[in-house]
Each structure stands twice: as structure tokens, then as C-alpha cells.
Amino acid sequence: MEPVRLLTLSLAGLVVLAGMPAYAGEVPPERAAALSYLVRQDCGSCHGMTLRGGLGRPLVPEALEGAGADALAEVILDGIPGTPMPPWRGQLSEDEALWIARALKEGRIE
């Protein structure tokens, strides 16, 4: 699974580099609180409420060091086909996904 995942991440990264509109990744404070809640409760059902991993990989900052926030946002929006990681597009906007990706990398999920 490792090579597939790297490929997914780097492909997603390339797409972003190749000139997709860059999202600001900013959300109003109330929305940020709701997103933190969603990450702990709903992402948490697969990644653990503490984000230290479950069926899905750990999403703590050390585990995400190697991946860029843009690439992670793409993974969140599009999921990882062939694995249980679902696409969240439709539930989350691009700004929200990027906000979550950065907050995960920086350990800012409340």
C-alpha cells in the first residue's frame, strides 16, 4: 500500500503544482470549531479520536511530516480509491479541506 499512497500524494501534489487554483484555506472561527469537531468525531471513527490511528493511518503531525498540506487537502477531498478513505468533496469545501490539512499538520485540531 505504501507505494500507492506515495503515488497518490505526489500525483495530487503535481496536480496542485500544475496550476489548480490555490485555495486560501481560511474559514470563520465558528466553522473552525465545527471542523475540529468533525475531524475528531467523524474522521476519528477511522483515524481515532486522538488521531493516533485506527483502521486509517495516524493523522498526527509527525505522521504527516512528509506530505504537503495541498496534497493532503486533495486526499481529503477525493479520498484514496481502493481503500476505505472516502472522498469528502460535497461535505467539505476546498477551503475547509485545506484548513483541515494544515490544522492536522500543525496539531491545531482542538
Add this chain to the structure above:
Amino acid sequence: MRLFLAALAILVFAPCVELQAAELRGTGDLGIVIERASGSLQVIDVTARRALGRVEGLGDLSHASAVFSPDQRYAFVFGRDGGLSKVDLLSRKLVKRVMQAGNSIGGAISDDGRLIAVSNYKPGGVRVFDSETLAPVADIPARYGDSGARSKTVGLVDAPGRRFIFTLYDAGEIWVADFSNGGGPAITKFAGIGDLPYDALITGDGRHYIAGLFGEDGLAHIDLWAAEPRVERILDGYGRGEEKLPVYKMPHLEGWARAGDRLMLPAVGRHEVLAVDADSFQEVGRIAVHGQPIFAVARPDGRQVWVNFAHPLNDTVQVIDVPSQEVVHSFKPGPAVLHLEFTPRGHEVWISVRDSDKVEVYDTRSFEKIAELPMAKPSGIFFTARAHRIGL
């Protein structure tokens, strides 16, 4: 003076009498509610519909489950963080707690009540403990393939004959660990069961073990009564190649319900409950429901099946009438209905509603709400009646 002595006697003895009364109670109608965010649980009196008290210090219970000792006095609670805790329901004390792994997903108790097995994601495999002392008894690393990598294990259940059965998520294998000879386990492995098994169940008679496959349009089944048990694919192609919806939460198969001559299964990635003939394992019907089912639990008499759903439709519960295979009742307890548990004879059902911090109790005939209990972010509800059921 005499009056004074009498008063003194009451003062001295009254607390003892009360204490004794507290000790002299049955445990057959007790239960626990997991409070997932605070690492605590509440002991409940199911008949009185009342919380008796809280037990704290159980670690990360964000995904937790429990089994009970045969005497229904002790709960063994499996936390997400690898903690295995033994709780005395009568004294409401944490008796013993061991950190047995880094990341766990449930456990089981042997038919004789002596062994507790825990399924671990990290390090992948199953560890087995003495139920009295929680001392380690066996370690079964789930190594597979040439690299000897360890697989996450899921779907751990007990089976008659001092056996535990579990499934390797990364390897696509089912293992049976037989502890009947008293020493280390004899392990039988079934390989090539299909892609990404995510959970499993055993039927209440201990005969059929069924693993759900995330990566396939079907399920893996073993008939444990067969002279030579083997894995068969059942319900192959139940999605018939249709695109699956994104799955925001894995269904739980432990709740898969046997209702009369049917098994009712939550379909993965579909707004459907599947009805399957419990002998032939052929599909006999599908019931369209409100969202992607998480638990589909039969009322103990098998007449109804109650269903809850995945995010973002998890505010709703639906009731299926089994003979007509129709949804006969829908209602909205509110966001994040996480679990439901029936009283042993099915007259009432307890439902945990995480986001409103309460557990609600409903009459299963009139569908009226009859009680509400405040709880902090409640998730799993487990009644001691489980102590006497195979696979729970």
C-alpha cells in the same frame, strides 16, 4: 439512656444495613454506557432506567466495547489505546487495568469465561489474558506474507470449544485459535478470503462466521460445523458492479441481526439493508433505508430490526418489520445516534445520542420515549445479558 443507646445503635448500624442491601442485588439487569470523550463509563440499572454511578480512568474510549464475566459482575472494557480494563459493576470500581497494545479494536471472552482476547491494530494481532488476573496467557502476532509484516486484526469473536476467531485486515485471512488443550493455542488459517475484510460476526449458535469485505462485492463465510470448514464467498456481486457511495463510517457487523430464518445485513456503501436466507445464504430481499446503515440490530424476538446510520444522516433511526420487510417507523433522536441495545426480552431499547449528551429509552411496541438519562458523549451501550450469548 436507653433511648440514647438505641439512637447510637441506629447511627452505628444503619450504614451497615444500607451497605449490605447494596451488596445484595442481582447483576442480571445491569449494564454500562461508554462515555467516549471522557474515558469513563456509567453503570446502569436497566429495569429502573437509572444511572448508578460513574467509573473513570479507562483511557481512550473513542472506540470501545465490552464483554461480561459469566457471573455478570465484571465488565471487561476494550479501549482504543490498547487498554484492557476490568470493572466491578457492584462496587463500581476499576479493579484492574493493563495497557496491552498501542491501538486496539475490541475483544471477546471464551465460552468458559476464563480467557479474554483482545484484537489489536498496533502491533497487529491478538493477545489473550487470564480473566481473573489479566495476566498474559498468549500472544498471537498476525504475521503474513513473505515479509512477515503484521496485519491489523478485526472481527474477533468467541466460538464454542474455547476458540477465538478473527480476521486479518491487511492479509485477507481468517484465523481460528483453539485453546481447548489448555496450553498454547492451535491455530488454523484460512487464506485468500477476499480484499480488505473490515469486521465480522458469528451467528448466535456459534455455527457461521461471516466477514464483511470492503474491497469486494460480497462476504466471506465459514460454516464451523462442516467436517472440513472452508471459506466460501456469499452474496457475491450484491452491488452488481454499481458504483458504491463513499463510506463515511464502517458498518458494524456484530449487530448483524438474525431475525427468524433471515439474516439482516447492513449493505456497505448503499442505503440498504439486505435480507439473506440463514440456511442457503442467498439474498431474499433488500430494504431501502434512510442512509448507509451502521448497526442493524434485531429485537431479541426477531420481529423487528432497528437501524442507525452513518454521518451525515446519523440523526435518524428506522424500524423494519421483519415479516413484511417494510420500514414501519422512522424518528430522529438527533445528531450522532451511535448505538442501540435491547433489553433481553426486547420490550425496550436504549439509544445513545452523542451530540445531545443523553441516552434515550424507547418502548419497542408503541415507539414512545419513556426515559432520558444524561450521559457525557455516550457511545456503546452494553447490558450484562450479553454474558450468556455466543459472539457477544
